[in-house]
Amino acid sequence: MTVEVSELRVHYRTLRGSVQALDGASLEVGDGEVMGVVGESGCGKSTLGKSLIRMDGRMRHVGGSVRLGGEELPIADDRAMQRFRYHEVSLIPQYAMSAMNPTRRIGRMIRELLESRGVRYAEVRRELERRLELVGLGADVLKRFPIELSGGMKQRVVLVLSTLRDPSLLIADEATSALDVANQRAVAEALVQFRDRGFIGSMLFITHDLALVAQLADTVTVMYAGRSAESAPTSELLRRPRHPYTRMLLSAVPEVGTTIDESRQEGIPGSPPALLDPPSGCRFKDRCPLAFEQCATRPPFIEVASGHRVACWKAE
Ligand SMILES: Nc1ncnc2c1ncn2[C@@H]1O[C@H](COP(=O)(O)OP(=O)(O)OP(=O)(O)O)[C@@H](O)[C@H]1O
Numbered sequence: 001m002t003v004e005v006s007e008l009r010v011h012y013r014t015l016r017g018s019v020q021a022l023d024g025a026s027l028e029v030g031d032g033e034v035m036g037v038v039g040e041s042g043c044g045k046s047t048l049g050k051s052l053i054r055m056d057g058r059m060r061h062v063g064g065s066v067r068l069g070g071e072e073l074p075i076a077d078d079r080a081m082q083r084f085r086y087h088e089v090s091l092i093p094q095y096a097m098s099a100m101n102p103t104r105r106i107g108r109m110i111r112e113l114l115e116s117r118g119v120r121y122a123e124v125r126r127e128l129e130r131r132l133e134l135v136g137l138g139a140d141v142l143k144r145f146p147i148e149l150s151g152g153m154k155q156r157v158v159l160v161l162s163t164l165r166d167p168s169l170l171i172a173d174e175a176t177s178a179l180d181v182a183n184q185r186a187v188a189e190a191l192v193q194f195r196d197r198g199f200i201g202s203m204l205f206i207t208h209d210l211a212l213v214a215q216l217a218d219t220v221t222v223m224y225a226g227r228s229a230e231s232a233p234t235s236e237l238l239r240r241p242r243h244p245y246t247r248m249l250l251s252a253v254p255e256v257g258t259t260i261d262e263s264r265q266e267g268i269p270g271s272p273p274a275l276l277d278p279p280s281g282c283r284f285k286d287r288c289p290l291a292f293e294q295c296a297t298r299p300p301f302i303e304v305a306s307g308h309r310v311a312c313w314k315a316e
Contacts, residue, residue, distance in 0.1 A: 001069035001088075001168040001201050003029040008064035010051045020275045021047040023226040024064070026301050026309075029169070029219070034195060034203045036213035036234065038249070039223035040272055045206045046094055048223075049171040051075055052204075053091045068168060086117055090167035094174045097154035100146040107142030110161055124164055131160045131199070135190040152183025156190055163194055168201035175205070176212060184209075188216050210253050214238060219307070222246045225272050225283035228301050232308040242304060242315040245284050282312070290314045 005027045012019040022044045029035045037045050051059060052066060052075065061076035068088060074080035093099075101109055110128065111121040129139040135156040146154060155175060163170060172191060176184040194200045205217055213220055214234060221231040222243065230243040241247045248268045270287040273279055279286065285295040294313045301311040 002031055002067075003027075003169050003202055003204075004065075004067040005048070005052075006065055006067075008048070008051065008066060009062040010047055010055070011060050011062050012047075012058045013060060014058070014276070017276055018060075020278055021226055022051065023062075023275075023278070024228070024298075024301075025223065025226065026064075026228045027221045027231055029202045029204065032195065032202060033218045034192070034205055034216055036217035036220040037204055037206045037223060038208065038210060038213060038220060039229070040249075040268075041208075042272060042275070043223040044226040044275075045223060046173055047226075049091060049093075049173045049204065049206055052169070052171060053085055053089050054078070054081065086162075086167065087165045088167060089169045089171070090162045090165070091171045092155075092158055092162045092173060092175045094177075096158045096162075096175075097146075097151060097178075100154060102146055104145070105142070106144055106146065106149070106157060109146075110142070110157075113161065114164070119165070128160065128164060131164070131194075132157070134193065134197075135160060136186070150183065151179050152186055155179060155183070155187050159187065159190055159194070163199050166199050166201075169204070170200045170202075171204045171206065173206045174208075176207065176209065184212065188212060192216060210250065222249065225278060226275055227283060228309070228311060229284065230308075230310045230312075231301075232305075236305070236308055242308070242310045243284075243312045244288050244290050244314070 005025060008022050008025045010022040012021055025044060025048055027035065039045060055075065066073040066075055073084060114121050114124065132139060132141060137153060137156055141157065176187050179187060195203060207213060217234050219232065220234050220237045222229045222245065224245050230237065230246045241250055252267050268287060273283055281296040282299055285291040299311045299313045301309050303309050304315055
C-alpha cells in the first residue's frame with residue numbers, strides 16, 4: 001500500500017515548552033517499496049516512526065496527515081489506531097532486542113506479547129516457526145533465553161514477531177544498528193526477503209547507515225530538524241544530491257582505507273537548531289554555505305525531477 005505523509009507536525013509537551021520534533025515532514029512510499037530515512041541525531045526520525053503507530057502521552061499531533069492506501073490514519077486517536085496497529089502498521093522499535101525480558105524463554109515471551117495483542121498463539125505458532133526457519137533460526141530458539149542468543153539472532157526474532165500479521169507498512173527504527181557487519185547484512189537481507197515474499201508491504205528503514213541505505217532502499221528521504229529536506233530514488237540521490245545538507249551528509253561518510261589524516265572530510269560544521277525554539281525560514285540556513293536572504297522564508301518541498309523533491313531555494 002502507498003504511504004503518504006504530508007506536512008506532518010508532531011510536538012512534545014515539556015515543562016520548558018513545545019519541542020517541535022516533527023514540523024513539516026513529508027514523504028511518499030510506494031507499494032512494496034523500501035524507503036531509507038536518514039538525518040542527524042535528533043532530526044525527528046524516531047518521532048516519525050512512533051507517530052505512525054502509537055503516540056506517547058507527551059506527543060501531540062499539531063498538523064498534517066498520514067494516509068495508508070488512500071485512507072487517513074487516525075494517528076491522534078489511540079483507540080481508533082488499534083484497528084491498524086501491528087496488522088496494517090508495525091514497528092521494530094529502536095533498541096527492541098535489548099528490551100527482551102531476560103527471565104522469559106523466547107517462546108513464552110512471544111506468546112504473552114501476541115496474546116496481549118489479541119492474537120491466539122496456537123493459531124500462529126506454525127507460521128511463526130516457518131518464518132523463524134526462513135531467517136535461519138530453528139524452532140528450538142523458542143525454548144531459549146535471550147541471553148543465549150547473539151544480537152543478530154535476537155533481532156531476527158524481533159523481525160519475525162513484528163511482521164507476523166503481514167503489515168502493509170513496517171517501520172524499522174535502527175533495526176541493524178549495534179550489530180556487527182555480518183549480522184547487519186543477515187537482518188537487512190531478512191527484511192528484504194520478507195518484503196519480497198509479501199509478509200511486509202512497504203517499509204520505512206530508519207538509519208544512520210548510508211551504505212546500507214544504498215544497498216537496501218529503493219528511495220531515500222533526508223530529514224533535517226523535523227522537516228523533509230530531500231527525497232528521491234536512491235541512485236538519483238546518491239548520484240545527484242541537490243540539497244546542500246544532503247551533499248554535506250554524503251561527503252561526511254568515511255571511506256574504507258582512508259585515514260583521518262589523509263581524508264579531507266570536514267563533516268558538517270555547526271549543529272542542528274534546538275527544536276524547542278527553532279529559527280524561522282529554512283532551518284539549515286545557519287549552517288548552509290549557500291544561504292541568502294530568501295532563506296529567511298521557509299522553502300517549499302517541491303518536485304525538481306521525477307520523484308525527486310527538495311526543500312531549498314537554491315536547488316535546480
Ligand atoms: N519524550 C520526549 N520529550 C521531549 N522531547 C523529545 C522526546 N523524544 C524526543 N524528543 C526530541 O525530539 C527531537 C527529535 O527526536 P527523535 O528521537 O525523533 O530524533 P532521531 O532523529 O530519531 O534521533 P536519533 O537518530 O538519535 O534516534 C529531538 O530534539 C529530541 O530531543
